[in-house]
Amino acid sequence: MTLPRPGLRRRVIVNTDAMNEADDQFAIVHALLTPMFDLRGLIAAHFGAERSATSMEDSREEIDHLLQLMDLGGTVRVENGSPRALPDESTPEDSAGARLIIEEAMKDDGPLYVAFLGPLTDMASAILLEPAIAERDVVVVWIGGGPYGDRIPAYWPEFNLRNDVASANVVLASGVEVWQVPMSTYVMMGVSYAELDEKVTPCGAIGKYLTRQVIEFNAGREGSHGPMEHRSLGDSPAIGLMMSPGSAVWREQSPVRFGADHSYEPSDRGRPIKVCEHIDSRLVLEDMFAKLRAFTAKQ
Secondary structure, three states, X not given: OOOOOHHHOEEEEEEEOOOOOOOHHHHHHHHHOOOOEEEEEEEEOOOOOOOOOOHHHHHHHHHHHHHHHOOOOOOOOEEEOOOOOOOOOOOOOOOHHHHHHHHHHOOOOOOEEEEXXXXXXXXXXXXXXXXXXXXXXXXXXXXXXXXXXXXXXXXOOOHHHHOOHHHHHHHHHHOOEEEEEOHHHHOOOEEEHHHHHHHOOOOHHHHHHHHHHHHHHXXXXXXXXXXXXXXXXXXXXXXXHHHOHHHEEEEEEOOEEEOOOOOEEEOOOXXXXXXXXXXXXXXXXXXXXXXXXXXXXXX
């Protein structure tokens, strides 16, 4: 595979609550294996306190584990984000992750894409610490928020939003460009165990781990959800959209904020949001599978 010329690569940061479920891992691996990305860093994000009192640290441990499985330790910058949500809409949670976002946003290296696979805590903190970010060429790609209109949510409240509602309101009001992938879109990124066994499990240590951790995560939820042999890789759209924005159906949403019940409310601050209503899931997933096979063959 021929790498794009350095000036044509897309500058990217991925902020991930990696130990939250079993889908972040696929998005992280996909980002690491995408030649058009100039990956400036991975940031470990918290995922609230109901599952773990050390959720951000758990995410960092999982990121490091993935890099170790791929023999990529030390090849990409990894920073810790905030261990908790913002206390309110005016107080940042300073962290090395937020400082990485500021550092990259203030460079004159072309557009910066920051993908958030969990809460927006570190983006909001970066904006509160350095408001000039809103005037820079920065795109926030967020997997989060419930469906718009009268669509019936798969579950409520939406997990990434509920883990830091204040941060979502800070980012949406800031004027920074936001590409949102709401729950009604990201749940459509499904894979079955049969497909994982065929396309992922054979791909070395990382492939075996990716499949096993999906099955193990599902097993812990079958008591309340019934039998399962599939998983939605709901964070993968963030990688696909940064690769190919034209592979999605978009609509422009007038500015909103989130109320106390996590519902959308009109806002007189911020800019219109690009809402992804549909994405070519086969393009995203098959690209990831192919890159994983090629990576394993090289190893």
